[in-house]
Amino acid sequence: MSMIGLFFFVAIVGLTLYVTYLASKRTNSASEFYTAGGGLTGWQNGIAIAGDYLSAASFLGIAGAIALNGFDGFFYSIGYLVAYLVVLYIVAEPLRNLGKYTLADMITARFNQQKIRGAAAISTLTIVLFYMIAQLVGAGALIQLLLGIDYWVAVLLVGIMMTTYVLWGGMAATSWVQIIKAVLLMIGTVLISFLVLLKFDFNILKMFTDMKSVTPAGEAYLNPGVKYTNGLDTMSMMIALVLGTAGLPHILMRFFTVKDAQTARSSVVYATWIVGIFYILTIFLGFGAAAFVGSEKIVAANAAGNMAAPLLAQALGGDLLMSFVSAVAFATILAVVAGLVLSGASAFAHDIYGQIIKKGNVTEKEQMNAARFASIGVSVFSIILALGAQTMNVAFLVSLAFCIAASANLPVIIYTIYWKRFNTAGALSAMITGLVTALVLVALSPNIWSPEGTAILTGTALFPLTNPAIISVPAGFIAGYIGSIVSAKADARKYAEVAVKANTGLK
Amino acid sequence: MEQKVERVLQPQKNYDYEKIAASPEFKSLIRKKNKFLLPVTIFFLLFYFSLPLLTSFSTVLNKPAVGDISWVWVLALAQFIMTWTLCMVYVKKANGFDADAESIVNRHNDTKGSDRP
Numbered sequence: 001m002s003m004i005g006l007f008f009f010v011a012i013v014g015l016t017l018y019v020t021y022l023a024s025k026r027t028n029s030a031s032e033f034y035t036a037g038g039g040l041t042g043w044q045n046g047i048a049i050a051g052d053y054l055s056a057a058s059f060l061g062i063a064g065a066i067a068l069n070g071f072d073g074f075f076y077s078i079g080y081l082v083a084y085l086v087v088l089y090i091v092a093e094p095l096r097n098l099g100k101y102t103l104a105d106m107i108t109a110r111f112n113q114q115k116i117r118g119a120a121a122i123s124t125l126t127i128v129l130f131y132m133i134a135q136l137v138g139a140g141a142l143i144q145l146l147l148g149i150d151y152w153v154a155v156l157l158v159g160i161m162m163t164t165y166v167l168w169g170g171m172a173a174t175s176w177v178q179i180i181k182a183v184l185l186m187i188g189t190v191l192i193s194f195l196v197l198l199k200f201d202f203n204i205l206k207m208f209t210d211m212k213s214v215t216p217a218g219e220a221y222l223n224p225g226v227k228y229t230n231g232l233d234t235m236s237m238m239i240a241l242v243l244g245t246a247g248l249p250h251i252l253m254r255f256f257t258v259k260d261a262q263t264a265r266s267s268v269v270y271a272t273w274i275v276g277i278f279y280i281l282t283i284f285l286g287f288g289a290a291a292f293v294g295s296e297k298i299v300a301a302n303a304a305g306n307m308a309a310p311l312l313a314q315a316l317g318g319d320l321l322m323s324f325v326s327a328v329a330f331a332t333i334l335a336v337v338a339g340l341v342l343s344g345a346s347a348f349a350h351d352i353y354g355q356i357i358k359k360g361n362v363t364e365k366e367q368m369n370a371a372r373f374a375s376i377g378v379s380v381f382s383i384i385l386a387l388g389a390q391t392m393n394v395a396f397l398v399s400l401a402f403c404i405a406a407s408a409n410l411p412v413i414i415y416t417i418y419w420k421r422f423n424t425a426g427a428l429s430a431m432i433t434g435l436v437t438a439l440v441l442v443a444l445s446p447n448i449w450s451p452e453g454t455a456i457l458t459g460t461a462l463f464p465l466t467n468p469a470i471i472s473v474p475a476g477f478i479a480g481y482i483g484s485i486v487s488a489k490a491d492a493r494k495y496a497e498v499a500v501k502a503n504t505g506l507k
Numbered sequence: 508m509e510q511k512v513e514r515v516l517q518p519q520k521n522y523d524y525e526k527i528a529a530s531p532e533f534k535s536l537i538r539k540k541n542k543f544l545l546p547v548t549i550f551f552l553l554f555y556f557s558l559p560l561l562t563s564f565s566t567v568l569n570k571p572a573v574g575d576i577s578w579v580w581v582l583a584l585a586q587f588i589m590t591w592t593l594c595m596v597y598v599k600k601a602n603g604f605d606a607d608a609e610s611i612v613n614r615h616n617d618t619k620g621s622d623r624p
Contacts (some may be wrong), residue, residue: 044560071579075559078586082555088597089548168562168604212575221575224562224568231563238559265601272594276587496528503536504608504616506522 002319008327009147012184015335016165017178023169030367032169034101034346035256040175046270047089049254053080053179053271054278056138056306057398061328062279063312064305065253065287068295070211070221071230073286075386077279079241084272086246092268093261094417094502095252096374103252103409104345106248110416110498111424114356119431121351123250123408127401128344129382131250132337136386139333141308143279146326151390159383162337166345167377171257180333181328186278188328192309193281194314196288209289214291221290233465237399242470244402244482247409250336250343261505288312336464341378349374373449396447399467400438407434407472411480417502419484420495436477441468527615536607545599551593558582 027033040048058080065073098463099106104120136155143154165173200207208222216221228234245251255264289298289308292315301307310329314322349370354362362370411430415422441463442448465471484490500506523553561568561582568579 016601066610071562073581074583076556077582078555082551082586082590085548085551085593088594089544089551094602158568183599205576208575209582222575222580223566224579228563231559232562234559235556238556241623242555262605265598269543269594272590275590340567493525499525499537500524503533503540504612506612 002323004320005147005323005326009013009330010276010330012180012327012334013161015180016161016173016177016331019180020165020169020173022326023172023176027168027170027172028368029364030101030350030371032172033368033371034253034319034342034350036171036175038257038259040220040257040263041256042266043270044175044269045177045254045258045263047182047269047274048175048178048257049267050249050274051182051185051279052254052339053249054182054332055398056142056329056333057134058278059185059189059332060138060142060283060306061280061304062297063285064302064308065227066282066309067289067293067298067312069227070215070217070290071224072226074283075228075234075238076241077222077282079238080226081272081276081279082266083242083245084275084306086103086243087251088265088272090270091246091252091413092255095413096255096258096261096264097502097505097507098417099252099256100500101253101256101350102346102404103249103413104347107412107416107427108355109501110494111427113424115393116424116427116431117351117355119428120409120412121347121356123404123431123435124346124347124351126342126439127247127404127409128248128347128378129385129394130397130404131248131401132340132344132369132378132382133385133389134401135333135337135340137389138306139330139337140386140390140411141302142329142333142491145302145307146310146329153216153386155383155386158333158337159379159386161334162341163379165334165338165371166341166379170371171342174203174335174342175257177331177338178335181331182274184328184331186274186314188325189281189285192288192313192316192325193284195282195313196292199288200291204402204417210291212288213297217454230465232470236461236465236467239473240467242400242408243406243410243469243473244379245405247405248402249347249405249409251456253339253343253346256420265319284455285309288316292316298382328393341375341382344378344382345371345374348378350444365413396445396466400442400447403442403467403469403472404435404438405467407476408432408436409434409469410473411476415480415484416498420492422480422495422497423484423487423490425487427478427481429483430476430480432471433479437475438468441465441472446467522615527611530611530615531609532611532614534613536604539607540604547593547596551589554589556587566597 031037064075097105098109104117107120108117139158140151140155144151165177187399193373194278212219217226260263289312298305298308310322310325353370408431412427444463446461446466448456449461569577572578573579
C-alpha cells in the first residue's frame with residue numbers, strides 16, 4: 001500500500017478511536033450505552049442514521065450493480081430510499097414514544113409477556129446475524145483486495161475495531177463513527193460524481209447517449225431487464241426493500257437516541273435528504289465505472305462488481321483518490337458493523353438476560369456488564385461465522401435480512417400501534433410465521449440450490465424466487481390477523497394506553 | 508461531542524389513559540392523523556410499486572422521453588422527488604398535530620387515574 005493510502009487508513013482509525021475515547025468517559029449507564037442517553041440532536045441522529053444505513057452493500061454494491069446491469073442496479077437505490085417514507089409515516093414517532101432501548105420494549109409496552117419479548121429478541125438477533133455476516137464477509141474480501149492482506153486478517157481487523165467502539169464507547173461512540181463515516185462517504189461520492197460529470201461536459205443527455213454504446217449490454221443497458229427477467233422476483237425484492245427498512249433493528253434502535261418524537265421526526269428528514277442525494281449519485285458512480293473502467297476490468301477484480309467505485313476513483317483521480325475512497329469504504333464497513341453489534345447486544349443483554357432471565361431485577365452495574373459481555377459475544381460469534389463463510393455468495397444475506405425484517409417485525413409493529421383488536425396470540429403468530437416462512441423459503445430458493453452447482457448446494461430449488469418477501473410479508477400480516485381473531489379478546493384498556501402514548505408522547 | 512443531557516427518570520405517573528383515549532380532543536386528533544396518513548401511505552406505496560410493475564410486465568417505459576433518456580428514468584427520478592416532497596409535507600402536517608397533542612397532554616397532566624395499580 002502507498003504511503004498516502006496508509007495515511008488515510010491511520011487517520012480514520014485514529015479519529016474513530018479518539019471519539020471512542022471521548023465517549024467512553026460518559027458511557028457509564030445502560031441508558032448511555034444503548035442510547036447515548038437519548039441526547040442526540042435531530043441532525044446528529046439524521047446523519048448517523050444515514051451512516052448506519054449506507055452500508056458497503058450500498059456504496060460498493062449498488063455502484064457495481066449499476067455499472068454492470070444499468071437500470072436494474074438502480075432498483076436498489078429507489079427501494080432503499082422510498083423505504084424512508086414508511087419509516088417516517090408509520091413507525092418512527094410511535095416507536096420513539098413507546099420504546100426504551102429495543103424493538104421488544106416497544107411491543108411489550110402493549111403485551112407485557114416474556115414470550116413476546118423472547119420472540120422479538122430472537123427475530124432481532126437473526127436479522128443482525130445475517131446482516132453482520134454479509135457485512136463482515138464483504139468487508140474481509142474488500143479489505144483483502146484494497147490492502148493486499150489475508151482475508152482472515154481483514155475480518156479480524158474489522159472485528160477488533162467494531163468491538164472496541166461498542167465496548168468502550170457504546171452508542172455515543174457508534175453514533176459518532178457513523179456521523180464521521182457519513183460525511184466522508186458523501187464527500188467521496190460527490191467528488192467522484194463531479195469528476196464523472198466533468199468527463200461528460202456536464203451534459204446529462206450526452207452521458208445517457210454515450211452509455212448506449214460503452215457496455216456489452218448495448219442499448220439495453222439503459223432499460224430494465226438486463227439482470228431481472230423474472231417479474232415476480234423483481235416485485236418480491238422491491239417489497240422487501242421498501243418494507244424491510246422499517247423493521248431493521250439497528251435502524252429502529254437509532255430512534256431511541258433522541259429525546260422525543262419531534263426530534264425522531266426531524267432526524268428522519270435529515271436522513272432522507274442525505275440518503276436520497278447519495279442514491280441519486282449512485283447513477284454517476286455506476287455509469288462512470290461502466291464508461292471509464294469498463295465491465296471487463298470490473299468483473300475481473302470482483303465478479304459481483306464490488307470494486308467498481310474504487311476502480312473508478314483510480315481511473316479519475318489516480319492513487320490519491322483511490323486511497324481516499326478505499327479508506328471511506330473501510331469506514332463505511334466499520335460504522336455499519338458497530339451499529340449491528342450494538343443492536344444484537346441490546347437484544348441479548350437487555351431483552352433476554354435483563355428482562356426474561358432476571359425479570360428486570362438488575363442493577364445498573366449488572367446491566368452494563370451484561371451489555372459488554374453480550375457485545376463481545378455477538379462480535380466473536382459473528383467473526384467466527386464470517387471466517388467460515390469466506391467463499392459464500394453473501395449478497396442474498398442482506399436481502400434476507402431485509403425480508404425477515406419486513407415479514408417478522410413490520411406486521412407486529414404496525415398492528416401494535418394501530419390495531420385495537422390485536423392481542424398476544426396475534427403478535428406471537430405474526431412474528432413466528434414471518435420469521436419461519438422467510439427462512440424456509442430462502443432455504444428452498446435458488447440462492448441455496450442450483451442444478452449447475454453455482455450456489456451453495458447442488459439440486460433444483462423447490463421455491464422459484466430468490467427473494468421470498470412476496471409470500472412471507474403477507475404471511476406475517478395474515479398470521480397476525482388470524483391469531484388475533486381466533487383467540488381471546490384484546491385488552492382494550494391497554495390499547496388505550498398505547499394509543500395515547502404513541503400519539504402524544506405522554507409517559 | 509454532543510452536550511451531556513441528564514434525563515431525569517420520572518416516576519411512572521398513573522394517567523387515566525382510557526379517559527384520555529375517549530376524550531373528544533384525542534379522538535379528533537386520531538381522526539385528523541388517519542385522514543392524512545392513510546391516503547398518503549396508500550398513494551406512495553401504489554406509486555412506488557407502479558415502477559417495478561410497469562418494468563416487469565410491460566415495456567411502455569422503455570420509450571425515450573428526452574433524448575436517449577427513457578421514461579423509466581423519469582419515473583425513477585419521480586420516486587425521489589415524491590419521497591422528498593412527502594417528507595416535507597409530513598413535517599408540516601405533523602407540526603400541526605404536535606400542537607393538538609400538547610394541548611391534550613396539558614389538559615390531562617393533572618388527571619391521574621384512580622384505578623391504576
